Amino acid sequence: GQNIDQPTEMTATEGAIVQINCTYQTSGFNGLFWYQQHAGEAPTFLSYNVLDGLEEKGRFSSFLSRSKGYSYLLLKELQMKDSASYLCAVREVRSGGYQKVTFGTGTKLQVIP
Amino acid sequence: DTEVTQTPKHLVMGMTNKKSLKCEQHMGHRAMYWYKQKAKKPPELMFVYSYEKLSINESVPSRFSPECPNSSLLNLHLHALQPEDSALYLCASSQDWGREYNEQFFGPGTRLTVL
Numbered sequence: 001g002q003n004i005d006q007p008t009e010m011t012a013t014e015g016a017i018v019q020i021n022c023t024y025q026t027s028g029f030n031g032l033f034w035y036q037q038h039a040g041e042a043p044t045f046l047s048y049n050v051l052d053g054l055e056e057k058g059r060f061s062s063f064l065s066r067s068k069g070y071s072y073l074l075l076k077e078l079q080m081k082d083s084a085s086y087l088c089a090v091r092e093v094r095s096g097g098y099q100k101v102t103f104g105t106g107t108k109l110q111v112i113p
Numbered sequence: 114d115t116e117v118t119q120t121p122k123h124l125v126m127g128m129t130n131k132k133s134l135k136c137e138q139h140m141g142h143r144a145m146y147w148y149k150q151k152a153k154k155p156p157e158l159m160f161v162y163s164y165e166k167l168s169i170n171e172s173v174p175s176r177f178s179p180e181c182p183n184s185s186l187l188n189l190h191l192h193a194l195q196p197e198d199s200a201l202y203l204c205a206s207s208q209d210w211g212r213e214y215n216e217q218f219f220g221p222g223t224r225l226t227v228l
Contacts, residue, residue, distance in 0.1 A: 033216070042203055042219035043156065087155055091215070099210065100169065101217070103155035 004104035006088050011110045012078055020073045020107045022088030031091035033101065034062050034073045038084045043103075046073065046086075075109075083111045117220035119204050125226045128194060134223045136187040136204030144210035145187040146217065147179060148203040156203055162187060163210040194227045201225075 003025040012018040024032070031050040035043035049055055049064035049071060061074040073086055085106040093099040117138045126132050136145065144163050148156035161169035162181045170179075176198075178190040187204055201224050205217040 031215075042221050044219070045216045048216065098169075100158060100161075100171075101215075102158070105155050 004088055004090055004102060006086075006104045006107045008105070009108045009110070011112060012075075014078055014080060014111055014113050016078050017074065017076050018078060018109065020075070020086050020088075020109065022071045022073070022104055024069050024071070024088070024090045024104075026069075026090055026092050028093045029066060029069075029090065030093040030099070032062075032064055032071050033089040033091070034060075034071075035087040035089060035103075036084050037087060037106065043087055078111050080111050080113070083109060085109070117204055117206055117218050119202075119220035119223050121223055122221065123224045123226075125228065126191065126194065127228050128196070130194075131190070131192045133191065134189040134202055134204075134225075136189075136220055137185055138206040138218070138220075139185055140206065140218065141184075142206035142208055142218070143184060144207045144215075145181065146205040146207075147177075147187070147189055148205065150201045150203055150222070160189075161210060168210060191225075194225075196227050199226045 005023045033048050034046040036046050037043040047062035049062050054063045059076045064071045085108045087106045088104040089101050091101045120135045146161050147159040149159055150156045158171050159173045160179045165181045176193045180188040201222045203222045204220040207215045207217045
């Protein structure tokens with residue numbers, strides 16, 4: 001099974017930088033995704049990490065440390081439209097071909113002026 | 114076309130009704146998924162179809178019955194549901210199930226209310 005932890009809520013100011021952390025425990029780790037979900041809408045893909053290090057994509061960056069079971073999503077130059085829930089999702093692979101992506105409970109980010 | 118569509122957008126049904134949720138994608142993806150999401154909770158995986166075959170059933174009650182008529186369509190048949198089944202039902206697709214980098218594209222969801 002998996003255990004994925006994220007802070008429940010965060011607040012940050014427009015134009016600032018915010019880091020959303022995710023820790024996980026899994027026996028068959030094979031990739032970590034970050035998704036953004038606005039209230040009442042479907043999740044949309046932001047980033048994917050499978051190797052240690054930082055992946056940068058415009059205003060969004062994601063970092064992974066497999067040895068520590070830790071990832072973070074970094075959002076720069078925050079905009080009001082970035083107010084949403086950010087879901088960390090871990091892909092687990094087991095013997096026999098079983099694989100599954102499990103979502104964390106999400107971090108609700110509020111961007112204030 | 115990089116869209117996953119779902120119908121209906123909203124559905125209200127009684128506990129004795131039979132209804133179906135529909136999902137469609139034209140991205141050539143060979144893996145399709147059903148998730149259930151309750152308010153303020155993460156999506157929970159229900160079923161995975163890979164190449165039109167059921168690959169994962171996460172111990173979902175039999176009152177939910179998935180069907181994959183072809184590579185573009187995924188249905189979820191509902192029968193004798195309970196009020197606690199009220200939730201947002203999300204369909205997703207990805208290029209395939211076994212590929213390592215496997216971004217899932219989500220549909221807008223069907224908001225289901227069971228009375």
